Amino acid sequence: MKLKKLLKESNAWDRNFGEPLPTIEDTARAYRLKQENLNEDKDLLKVATTLGKRPSDVNSFLKKHKLDADDLLDVIETGGRRYSLAIIAAMKGNRRALKQLDDLLGFL
Numbered sequence: 001m002k003l004k005k006l007l008k009e010s011n012a013w014d015r016n017f018g019e020p021l022p023t024i025e026d027t028a029r030a031y032r033l034k035q036e037n038l039n040e041d042k043d044l045l046k047v048a049t050t051l052g053k054r055p056s057d058v059n060s061f062l063k064k065h066k067l068d069a070d071d072l073l074d075v076i077e078t079g080g081r082r083y084s085l086a087i088i089a090a091m092k093g094n095r096r097a098l099k100q101l102d103d104l105l106g107f108l
Contacts, residue, residue, distance in 0.1 A: 050076055051091075057091065071105055075087065075101070079104075
């Protein structure tokens with residue numbers, strides 16, 4: 001690989017005046033955050049397909065109640081169809097279903 005191509009692909013030069021060059025720890029942290037985001041997206045997609053809902057609807061429910069997609073995924077895997085229906089009902093605003101989820105996850 002040519003050095004010129006490597007320099008163009010690198011983002012080490014995209015920094016403001018006075019900022020230090022990125023360290024190995026900075027790069028590792030950025031990579032770890034990127035991997036966590038990818039895992040969250042996979043979990044969100046899996047929850048959405050399991051429930052038959054759009055990912056945006058599931059995501060807005062998660063943000064509203066400050067939950068993670070893997071929490072709902074754990075509930076679905078533990079309780080099966082019954083808890084899946086409870087999650088769908090909670091997303092529609094059913095208070096009883098929302099209370100049942102709160103008992104399971106403790107988010108309210």
